[in-house]
Amino acid sequence: MKFSVILCMGALLLPHAAFSATEGGTVLLTEQGVNNLGIEIVTVEEAEFQDTAFALGRIETIPGRTGAVSSRISGKLVELRVSPGDSVTADQIVAEVESRQAGDPPPVIPLRAPLKGLVMHSDARLGDPVEPDKALLEITDLSEVHAVARVPEYQAGMLKPGSKARIQVAALGEKEFEGELIRFGTSADPESGTIDAYFLLPNPDGVLRPGMRAEFSIVKSMREGVLSVPKESLQGNPANRHVYVKHPKIPNAFDRVSVQTGETSANRVEIVDGLYPGDEVVTRGSYSLGFAGQGGGVSLKEAMDAAHGHEHNEDGSEMTPEQAAAKKAAKSGEAGHEHGSAAPAWREKFFMATTALLFVLLVLSSVSKRKGTPELT
The missing domain is CATH 2.40.30.170 (Efflux pump adaptor protein, beta barrel domain)
Known part of the structure; x- marks a missing residue:
């Protein structure tokens, strides 16, 4: 029972724990930590939003934009100037056909592209027979x-x-x-x-x-005039969405802010409540911030002290003049106690030794009296 009471009193006397990034909603990082996480930030603003x-x-x-190259006469393919994948212009000579009509040499007829485009297909080889009903090349306007x-x-x-x-x-x-x-x-x-x-x-x-x-x-x-953030900024589940916003005063600090979302576009999400124009929201690295700051690190008080050059309360708020004076007085009292405690130390030891000696003498005196007292008959 006594032991339990002592534990309870000890718990009440313990100082409050330092600020926790996960409990307080603010993640505190070093500059190196920000670089390691690859943190990127965008400024929230009202703009056009597309559903x-x-x-x-x-x-x-597109149908109707494909043409075929063919010969009006029968003959033999003697020259092929293009291949599938080549681009051609309208009326460009793409092949030549030697006619079967008599002649020395036999007459040669050029074949021209019917439109500008890309050669998509070819069924022609040099020396192949050519007939009017057979297309040699297919050209498409792309x-x-x-x-x-x-x-x-x-x-x-x-x-x-x-x-x-x-x-x-x-x-x-x-x-x-x-x-x-x-x-x-x-x-x-x-x-x-x-x-x-x-x-x-x-x-x-x-x-x-x-x-x-x-x-x-x-x-x-x-x-028009819709507040939105990139999809990668949004974290949490559908019932509890949040983003990380750059702290306005503390370097390398990011506040976890709950938001209410609206419509979703291809790469952005409408924010109905929780953010204001000008807020700086984390995009790349937002997911990693949920795991950063765990396992210790600087407290919010330490970050504020370093940023402003003077002391703050444990929650990061500014100290009132009364709080600052009380803390200064407490520190002075602790210092005085530390300096004065060494001087009377020998007096305490002397007092304890004297008390112990007197107690021993008292016990010996009591024993002597008992031995010297005659027995009553």
Whole structure:
């Protein structure tokens, strides 16, 4: 029982623990820690926000923009100037055919490209017989292409011709293209529940080729003056979202701030509550901050002391004049006690020794009296 009481009193006398980064919601790092985590920050501001729908699809050629190279006479292919993958201009000579008509030498007829574009296919070899009904080359104009998105039927009703889409092609890395919706397919796919949406896509460099896989971020609606953050800034589960905001005063410190989210676009999330324009939010390294600061480190008080050059309370707040005076007095009292405790130490020892000696003499005196007292009859 006595031992339990002593433990309880000891717990009450222990000083409060230093500020914990995980409990207090602020992560304190060194400059090296910030560099190691690769922390990157963006400033929150109100801007245009696009409500988008994601879809997968492909690149296709535009019907009517493909031409064939063929001969009007029978003969033999004697020259082939292009190969699949070559770009040609309209009316460019691409092959020559030797006629079967008599002559010395036999007459040779040039074959010209019917349009500007890319040689997509060739069935011709030097020396092959040539007939008017056989196409030798296929050329396609790829200055514009169709990007065809497989859009869920329930979302197709929200889209109208003229809707925009940001399109990325896996084969071309992070490069982004912008297309405009021109029409939908003639029928939906009953198995997948999707319908093809055709977007017209400029392709001046010719880098987009038929069959390439594409990812679509289709704009369903657009609003102005919306506060949003990059998706990578957002942490937590759907019921408890939070971001890390750079502390306005403490270097290398980041506050954990709970937020309420709204709509989601391709790469941003609307923030309904919790942030203000001008807040500096962590993007890259945000996930790692949830694990930083654990296992000790500087306290919030120490960080504030170092940043401002004077002492603060344990919670990082500024000391009032009364608190500062009380702390100074407490330190003076502790110092006086330490200096004065050595002087009377010998007096305490002398007093303890004298008390022990008197106690022994008293015991001996009592024993002597008992031995010398006569027995009563």
